[in-house]
Amino acid sequence: MAAGGQPPAEALPSVAVVGCGVVGATVALELARRDADVTVFEAGDVAAESSGRAAGICYDAFADAVDAEIAERALDRFRERGALTDHPYVWLARSGDDRSAEAMAEHVPRMRQQGRDVSFLDADDLESRWPTLETDDVARAAIARNAGYADPAAYTRETAELAVGEGADLRTETPVELDGTGRVDGEDYDAVVVAAGAHTARLLGEAGHPIPVKAYRVQALLTEQTPLADGVPMLYDATGGYYLRPRDGRLFVGDGTIPEEYDPTDWEESADGWFRENCDEYLDTAVGESVTESRSWAGLCTATPDGDPLVGERAPGLYVASGFQGHGFMRAPAIGEALANEVLGEEGIDAFDPTRFEGDESFEIVEGMTLED
Ligand SMILES: Cc1cc2nc3c(=O)[nH]c(=O)nc-3n(C[C@H](O)[C@H](O)[C@H](O)COP(=O)(O)OP(=O)(O)OC[C@H]3O[C@@H](n4cnc5c(N)ncnc54)[C@H](O)[C@@H]3O)c2cc1C
Structure with missing residues (x-):
């Protein structure tokens, strides 16, 4: 017990989020809302890469149960923010x-x-x-x-602003590298979330934790x-x-x-x-x-080799979100929420567990926008 009779406050986890596209911004917002100590490292500006170029098409028409549930949850969350035009x-x-x-x-x-x-x-x-x-x-x-559409760049920027409003420290124009020690930009974190879009595989590979994402x-x-x-x-x-x-x-x-x-x-x-x-x-x-x-x-x-993303803990304290096969924007509100939950010790999305692969698989790229499984 502390002197005043209050139990000591539990230390808040410190989390580095690498990348401030729609996925990184959403994870950062969800974590910051739950009082984690969040620092976001963005190499350029918010939504500088895929999230700033996307069409913003959103729907829940998936034949797979996990995909369908995630997409439905994401649509609900877009609507809560008034971000979706049905x-x-x-x-x-x-x-x-x-x-x-x-x-x-x-x-x-x-x-x-x-x-x-x-x-x-x-x-x-x-x-x-x-x-x-x-x-x-x-x-x-x-x-x-x-189904409906949203403005991906505007939504991502607004999400990043909300995260900052909840206390996240957003550092733009700050590219970082990972060396496998849990340190990012010279500081130690309890958890590191890599949501660096197309750069995620290189960053994780260099940290000694390869993932099969092309x-x-x-x-x-x-x-x-x-x-x-x-x-x-x-x-x-x-x-x-x-x-x-x-x-x-x-x-x-x-x-x-x-x-x-x-x-x-x-x-x-x-x-x-x-x-x-x-x-x-x-x-x-x-x-x-x-x-x-x-x-x-x-x-x-x-x-990815199986067309499903890699979302979750790749190595102790090292989390990843990538491999969205052209459907990353429409799923981001739900993916970010689930990954934040996992970082905070709750359930993630089993089907997207990144450890289902070794990381050195060779595979053909199959475009995401297709009617065939
Ligand atoms: C033309 C086009 C149309 C699309 N249409 C749709 C659509 O209609 N619906 C849909 O759901 N999806 C669509 N997508 C896919 C969607 O854009 C992506 O799945 C989604 O934006 C991925 O978000 P992300 O946050 O993972 O990656 P990104 O938005 O790429 O964000 C990654 C961020 O990480 C940063 N970064 C990279 N390396 C580092 C580093 N070393 N240090 C710090 N920061 C780093 C980058 O600068 C970038 O800002 C489309 C994509 C394109 C290109």
């Missing part, structure tokens, strides 16, 4: 693409078994709801109603303002291999995935000419005309 997510397969149509036929019932509000739509339904869409050759379509490049294009943006759902055309969504009166078109490993310190940040040309074709297929480009860019996503 908007349905439609995906379709066009005539002649039996493989995508069959994949949809298999996945939609499995999503429904998980309690997801997902159903098939026929081409007439599609056309009457979104007359802007080209539907003549649609062979199969489905709609996920628990960076791959994806691309996006934003059109000029167009009235077409008012008449589209969020769309994934499985046959064309692209997605689009409305954004502030423009159309955001994405994919151009290159399933090759990239060095996260040396990659082309501009979109490729072929992708920008393909966007004309994508738009023509989706809405019957092409729309002038406003800007385009590339970004990195991260892949």
Whole structure:
């Protein structure tokens, strides 16, 4: 007992969070809310990398129970913050693409078994709801109603500000390295959380705790303002291999995935000419005309051997969150919460336990935006 008769206050865990993208910012906020002593190290500015380049598409239409629960929890948390614009997510397969149509036929019932509000739509339904869409050759379509979009950069910055408001020490323009001792930037921490996006594998490898995460490049294009943006759902055309969504009166078109490993310190940040040309074709297929480009860019996503992320304790006191296969933004509110819980000694997400791999596995990159498992 302390002199005043009060029990001694329990020491608050000190936690270093490496990376202030949406995942690092969320972990930092959740930990700071629970009175941990949090320091966030960010190499550049908040949302400098993938979180500042993402489309912000969010949905809970997953066929796997763990994925579906995480996505639902994340949507709830986006809504609590007023960060989500509800908007349905439609995906379709066009005539002649039996493989995508069959994949949809298999996945939609499995999503429904998980309690997801997902159903098939026929081409007439599609056309009457979104007359802007080209539907003549649609062979199969489905709609996920628990879906919407957010502004990833704004959400990430706001999350970081909330974390600072809860007492976190945010150090931008502060790249750090890990040496496996638990020290970060010369200081000791009870726990270190590495949420450094595409750089996570290198940092952990150098600390002697390798993880099998590869960076791959994806691309996006934003059109000029167009009235077409008012008449589209969020769309994934499985046959064309692209997605689009409305954004502030423009159309955001994405994919151009290159399933090759990239060095996260040396990659082309501009979109490729072929992708920008393909966007004309994508738009023509989706809405019957092409729309002038406003800007385009590339970004990195991260892949794992089994397509599931690595979230949890990799070695004593060393935690990781990476490998989101292009779905890191939509899951971040729930992933950050679960990882903070684990750092504080509670349950994490067993299915995403990073120790399920040795770290030296060789594997092919499979893009995340696909209808196939
Ligand atoms: C074009 C595009 C579209 C996308 N669309 C969607 C979408 O619609 N929905 C969705 O869910 N996901 C989408 N994604 C994926 C999503 O962007 C990522 O999964 C998510 O942003 C990952 O967040 P993160 O915090 O893990 O990584 P990041 O946002 O990359 O953050 C990592 C941070 O770590 C910092 N860092 C790196 N090394 C160090 C170091 N040594 N020291 C300190 N800091 C360091 C970086 O500067 C960076 O800010 C998209 C991605 C791209 C590129």
